[in-house]
Amino acid sequence: MSLSIKDDEIDIVIGALRPDLTSFMNEWRTIFSRFHLIIVKDPDLKEELKIPEGFNLDVYKKPDIDRVVGTSTSTIFSGYSCRYFGYLVSRKKYIISVDDDCYPAKDNKGILVDAVAQHITNLTTPATPFFFNTLYDPFTEGADFVRGYPFSLRSGVQCALSCGLWLNLADYDAPTQALKPEERNSRYVDAVLTVPARTLMPISGINIAFNREVIGPALLPSLRLGGEGKFRWETMEDIWSGMCVKVVCDHLGLGVKTGMPYVWRNDRGDAIASLRKEWEGVKLMEEVVPFFQSVRLSREATTTEDCVAEVANVVKEQLESKDPMFARAAKAMVDWVKLWKSVGSSTSSPGA
């Protein structure tokens, strides 16, 4: 853990899609217990939450969400999107969020991975999006910039987002997992790397951390599939949100890292059963990816809120006619910026 980061600068936000968080919380206890947690219960979940003792936490349920944003707006926080409510009400600088079906992983030496510490290290060391370093993260112990890396680019930029990975059940879409039902990810890749500028990628919400003060409003509940369900492979909300975040980061000169930390993702769900629901998400990506690759934000967009508002406009202009889902997504983005401004604490100075 970086010595300069105080524990009270961090919120751990957990979206509870299942009622019994006992084993989840106990598995993470040694890592989570020193931090403040925000647990947001999926408003669609009927059962009571079961949370073990010994944590410093705030729990938000449907009535709380209704009270803060109004009953009509609270629907945007259904399912996996419930965690965005946690981002909205947090007042901390850094947020770390993992799915409630993930446990701490073990590295290649069998040592438990402190995912929080690794995310914080990622967020508090510079990112290097303008030139690829072949030894991956140059700021990690035992590594550096390689020969041929321009010196003017070695101070890097602020890292706004840290995307972690998953052992065991990888974040595949339903068709892929259905085709390879036995496949599990057992490869622990000992690296963190910066995703280069203008390179897009599918940012999974399963294991993620970010600097809320710098990029908070850009992680947003926006794209909701018609058949969105309660398994990750029945959603695209995080992928859509992640594309927005990367475009905004590229525009503002902020960095995005990917790689460690790993979490262990438990087996859950039936990919074949989900296939029917997931097709629309898979088809949508064919439009979504070229769209985001073409988005260019204006010079006047100097804050994250401005950037998100501009992306929303472009979504409306260019994608609305292709599927009503995009029209709803654009509106949700505009509404989110308003919500963030009124409920969320404003971001600090725009990205470097």
Add this chain to the structure above:
Amino acid sequence: MVEPATATQAAAPVMPQLKDELDIVIPTIRNLDFLEMWRPFFQPYHLIIVQDGDPSKTIKVPPGFDYELYNRNDINKILGPKASCISFKDSACRCFGYMVSKKKYIFTIDDDCFVAKDPSGKAVNALEQHIKNLQCPSTPFFFNTLYDPFREGADFVRGYPFSLREGVPTAVSHGLWLNIPDYDAPTQLVKPLERNTRFVDAVLTIPKGTLFPMCGMNLAFDRDLIGPAMYFGLMGDGQPIGRYDDMWAGWCIKVICDHLGLGVKTGLPYIYHSKASNPFVNLRKEYKGIFWQEEIIPFFQQAVLPKDCTTVQKCYVELAKQVKEKLSKVDPYFDKLADAMVTWIKAWDELNPPTAGSVPNGKAA
């Protein structure tokens, strides 16, 4: 502490792949003792040795290897006046080996690189991994968070568009090094004891539009797809710069690969780099490069090739033109380099005339 694999640990593969389609190009000025370490993996393949330095010296090749060896006299004889584009007293001369090869694939390695061990202690067959990398598609248009989706036990992640999952042909496979890392002189001076002990079990495609520092120590490429662009520049004797040969080639090939829709991979395999070169000698060779790369990199980042550049040679000649136009003002060296780039292409085409019915390499993206 990492250690290299011993000669006995390296076990020869049952079926050496592509042994008639791949040449191993090795530049050397001292000796080829290191080949003993690689014997189980290299022996089935044809070697092209490019002997740098004094041509009257005899470089002994360990027995049992099938090879051709070229010294400076050979290079001068074969290329005539065009030999001026091949560096002297610098490992950049290795690119002569690429030019005279008749094979589809090239693997090039430095003579101070040994067989590495993976974390389980198993000897790494670098050649086998490079071949895998080159024969599997690359995915430059969208980043896969689980790295190479074609590797055993991996795949494309949720959100990866299906239309991009076929990938593009891989032109270059850039391997890494354990033990002595490939640092520049200033970094070496500051961290003389740093060793790379981290074995990162990944291969990944370098995204389109992203440049990287390509190291020639452990490199393989598809000669048919990108060969003419693998010119390692003017370095060494009589030149103001050294240790930028592979860097220069790397920037050129990346721009061209991006333009032609070809892929470049980096990561596995690892080799064990045993010899740390003298940082003061290195500083003298590369210090101009340290300044110049500040101009060179924006040049390559902004380089645009016209649509009618549909072959590697056309792309390369166009790039040479742009180098002359835009980098000559940095130093007259670039003027000379641009000319040498054109000379190289002429020499390449002379030594590699298109066969009847051959398909032009690449296509504009």
